[in-house]
Amino acid sequence: MTQPPSQQPPQGGFGAPQDSPPGPPQSPPPGPPQNAPYGGAQPPAQPPVPPAQPPQAPAQPPQPPAQPPQAPAPQPGYGYPQAPGPYGQQPGPYQQQPGPYGQAPGPYQQQPGPYGQQPGPYNQQPGYGYPGQPGPPTAPLGSGPGGPGGPGGGKNLLKGKPGVIVAAAVAGLLVIGGGTWFAFSGDDGGQNKKPVAGKSDGAEPTTSSDDDVDQGDGSGSGREADDDLNAGRKDGESKVTWLQTNDVDLPRGGADVYGPWLVGDTVVKAMYKGIAGYSASDGKKKWTVPTAAPVCAAPNAPTTDGKIVIAFKDDNTDSAKCTQLQMIDLTTGKAGWKKAVTKHGNWDFVSELTLAISGDTLAVGRSSNSDGYRVSDGEELFGKQDGDCQPESFAGGAKLIAGMDCGLDDKRVSELDPTTGKSKWSYQLKKGWDLQKVYSLDPLVISVENSDEKTWSILGLNPNGTLRSQLAGGKDKFQPDCGGGFIVFGQHLEGCVGVAADASTFYIATAPASGSTSRTNEVVAFSLDTGKPKWRSKAPEGRTMTPLRMEGGKVLVYMDASYDKGGTVATIAPTGGAPKTIQQHPTSTSEIESSFYSAKYLYADGRFYLASGRVSASSDEEELQTKTMMAFGD
Numbered sequence: 001m002t003q004p005p006s007q008q009p010p011q012g013g014f015g016a017p018q019d020s021p022p023g024p025p026q027s028p029p030p031g032p033p034q035n036a037p038y039g040g041a042q043p044p045a046q047p048p049v050p051p052a053q054p055p056q057a058p059a060q061p062p063q064p065p066a067q068p069p070q071a072p073a074p075q076p077g078y079g080y081p082q083a084p085g086p087y088g089q090q091p092g093p094y095q096q097q098p099g100p101y102g103q104a105p106g107p108y109q110q111q112p113g114p115y116g117q118q119p120g121p122y123n124q125q126p127g128y129g130y131p132g133q134p135g136p137p138t139a140p141l142g143s144g145p146g147g148p149g150g151p152g153g154g155k156n157l158l159k160g161k162p163g164v165i166v167a168a169a170v171a172g173l174l175v176i177g178g179g180t181w182f183a184f185s186g187d188d189g190g191q192n193k194k195p196v197a198g199k200s201d202g203a204e205p206t207t208s209s210d211d212d213v214d215q216g217d218g219s220g221s222g223r224e225a226d227d228d229l230n231a232g233r234k235d236g237e238s239k240v241t242w243l244q245t246n247d248v249d250l251p252r253g254g255a256d257v258y259g260p261w262l263v264g265d266t267v268v269k270a271m272y273k274g275i276a277g278y279s280a281s282d283g284k285k286k287w288t289v290p291t292a293a294p295v296c297a298a299p300n301a302p303t304t305d306g307k308i309v310i311a312f313k314d315d316n317t318d319s320a321k322c323t324q325l326q327m328i329d330l331t332t333g334k335a336g337w338k339k340a341v342t343k344h345g346n347w348d349f350v351s352e353l354t355l356a357i358s359g360d361t362l363a364v365g366r367s368s369n370s371d372g373y374r375v376s377d378g379e380e381l382f383g384k385q386d387g388d389c390q391p392e393s394f395a396g397g398a399k400l401i402a403g404m405d406c407g408l409d410d411k412r413v414s415e416l417d418p419t420t421g422k423s424k425w426s427y428q429l430k431k432g433w434d435l436q437k438v439y440s441l442d443p444l445v446i447s448v449e450n451s452d453e454k455t456w457s458i459l460g461l462n463p464n465g466t467l468r469s470q471l472a473g474g475k476d477k478f479q480p481d482c483g484g485g486f487i488v489f490g491q492h493l494e495g496c497v498g499v500a501a502d503a504s505t506f507y508i509a510t511a512p513a514s515g516s517t518s519r520t521n522e523v524v525a526f527s528l529d530t531g532k533p534k535w536r537s538k539a540p541e542g543r544t545m546t547p548l549r550m551e552g553g554k555v556l557v558y559m560d561a562s563y564d565k566g567g568t569v570a571t572i573a574p575t576g577g578a579p580k581t582i583q584q585h586p587t588s589t590s591e592i593e594s595s596f597y598s599a600k601y602l603y604a605d606g607r608f609y610l611a612s613g614r615v616s617a618s619s620d621e622e623e624l625q626t627k628t629m630m631a632f633g634d
Contacts, residue, residue: 232588237566240589241607242283244629246615248272251294254616258298260602260609260629263306263330267602267609269629270295270310277333280607283631287333289326296322299355299362299396300494306331307375309362311353314340322353325364327375337378344369344384354492356396361418363394363402370394370402372421382421389423391416395438395493401446403435403493411435413446415465425465437482438493440501443468443528460506460528469531471506476524479511481546500547500555502574504528507547507555518542523557523572535576543568545579548603558601558608561585561593569608583608585632592627607633 229240248255250272259269266277266286274290293313302308309327313320323343327336341353341364354365361381364371370391372381384390389412391402404412404426411434414423429435429448436456437447444463449456460468480498498509506526512519521544525534539545543559550556554571557579561567566585573580583606585593598613610630617623 229589229592230586233586234588236584237586238583238608238632238634240586241281241631241633243592243627243631244278244283246617246624246626246628247285248274248615249620250615250617250623254614255294256614257600257612257628258295258310260600260611261302261308261330262602262604262609263302266330266333267629267631268308268330269611270298271615273312275310275328277330278629280609280631283629289328289333289335291324291326292316293320293324297353297355299357301357301397302330303357303360303375307336308357309355309373309375311341311355311364325362325373325378327378339373339378342371342380342383354393356394356400356494358394358396358398358400358418361396361400363391363396363400363416363418365391365393365402367392367405370421372418381419385421389414389426391421393435393493395441397441399441399444401438401441401444401493413461413465427461427465427467435493437480437496439480439496439499440506443501443503443506445499445501445506445528458506458508460531469528471526471531472533474533476522477511478508478524479521480508497548498546500549501528502550502553505534505574507572509544509546512544519544521545523547523555525555525574525576537572537576537579539579545570548601556603558603561590563590563594566590567593567608567610569603583632583634593630596627596630607631 255272257269257271261268265280267280268277274288276288277286291312293316295310295312297311307329309325311322312324314323323341326338356363360375362373362375371383389404389406392405393403395401400416400418402414402416404414409431411429412426413435414426432450433448436449439445444461447458458471462468480496482496500507506528510522512521518541520539520541523537527534545557545559548556557570559568566587568581569583570579570581596612600611600613602609612628617626
């Protein structure tokens with residue numbers, strides 16, 4: 001049901017700084033709410049179409065400078081303090097609580113990407129990790145153009161390889177990476193350079209070659225035996241367990257990567273015309289399921305028993321539509337049911353889809369239409385709903401959350417029954433506002449945007465759909481990265497990285513300060529009951545820190561590799577403080593770790609997996625030398 005006026009969120013948000021002094025928010029004046037925006041931050045510009053080929057790496061990687069290189073200052077984006085003007089703060093009935101959207105630089109700040117742009121892995125469709133736009137904004141954790149889920153940015157500009165995280169429901173693991181606009185790739189500093197060779201104490205991980213990849217019968221080696229990636233490993237650093245290079249003949253423009261997903265001892269990813277499973281321990285290919293045409297959509301996570309449904313195009317022409325569904329059991333690598341998406345009339349644009357899984361239900365969204373299918377057997381559970389309100393985008397997991405289109409200027413957020421598609425509750429957004437991203441399902445934290453007024457905001461909702469709080473972002477610039485490729489008809493709601501939440505607190509990464517030469521950032525914790533900041537934790541000098549999820553009651557974060565240090569997995573206590581390292585990657589392989597294009601990460605059971613969000617090259621030889629996945633462990 002629609003919430004009464006008292007449920008409407010206050011004005012303000014992650015935009016221009018508010019003049020309100022710090023302290024508890026003021027009470028809103030009595031009376032019905034005005035249709036004032038939730039905030040005043042300018043959303044990122046729509047990313048341009050990325051080039052067919054990524055930039056080429058120099059023949060010889062440059063020598064690292066004695067001091068960290070100077071990084072260009074990020075361009076203003078969402079949440080950047082605004083000067084008075086048409087999009088500045090406007091006093092309104094709820095102006096009191098400077099919310100994340102009215103005053104804090106938003107997650108959309110521009111940030112040079114690999115091409116000067118940035119979209120990432122899962123948003124595109126292109127797919128996960130598609131490069132996208134000059135000066136990608138450091139968007140909030142949302143993926144996709146323009147909203148709090150727009151392009152992400154939290155990676156070192158010198159590397160230009162952002163990462164995105166996707167929460168996976170299987171084995172409590174977390175996928176980092178994937179997002180429509182997050183691609184910040186750049187040249188691969190070590191793409192044509194052999195890793196250090198030599199002996200290491202223990203297994204000797206090596207790069208996998210096209211010729212040696214296991215074809216599924218257990219006979220392939222999966223790697224070259226002459227590359228020892230641990231020869232330069234120091235005490236206290238984790239081992240590189242394996243490194244893979246591409247073994248797929250790709251089209252001229254390259255292909256996006258969907259996943260990775262971890263099911264048992266198998267790491268799975270989909271790319272171009274197929275989906276493949278690899279051994280988590282040594283990287284050998286265990287199985288492959290081919291598709292007749294390119295993969296065009298995939299959910300954030302499989303079911304708890306390891307089943308997933310991906311979408312692929314109906315043919316191999318340029319005008320092909322994303323209409324075909326294929327179920328795969330990721331534990332066995334066996335293909336299950338296959339069917340085409342049901343089309344509901346001439347105005348049902350099934351050319352682009354978004355997929356989400358909740359329980360045994362696959363929700364298929366696109367503009368003003370949706371369908372639900374049972375994952376286990378493909379039976380259709382629901383289709384177009386009665387009435388004017390239609391779900392068109394979904395976020396799955398323990399709950400099924402939908403973005404609802406109820407007609408002109410009537411947008412709502414609803415929790416749906418996964419078996420019937422019926423709404424359990426609805427929260428009506430203010431006129432002109434639309435749901436952009438779902439940062440957390442439990443507790444429910446969302447990002448909303450007013451595209452006409454170039455503003456956005458972050459809201460916390462109660463389990464019954466009433467407003468819990470609007471975050472007061474202050475003067476910070478936030479930079480979440482989100483998954484889901486750019487699409488014209490519809491919206492990707494899931495796949496955000498750079499954010500995490502527990503029952504009472506929401507954690508989000510800031511963008512490095514404007515003019516910063518070290519690219520150091522912070523993680524800010526907000527109370528979901530008051531919307532106010534509780535504490536801040538700063539990354540080590542020269543490092544960028546990205547929240548991945550909660551782990552044992554602590555915030556799990558990843559600090560990207562720098563020119564003189566490998567990546568780091570760490571935790572921050574729920575009360576704040578400095579990050580505590582739980583896995584330090586080798587400095588000797590930091591160049592490789594930082595070279596993955598539109599990087600996507602997955603951490604589970606003490607192992608860290610790094611995958612390219614998009615694979616592309618200028619020649620067949622280079623294509624087969626492109627590094628696609630890397631794993632670290634103790």
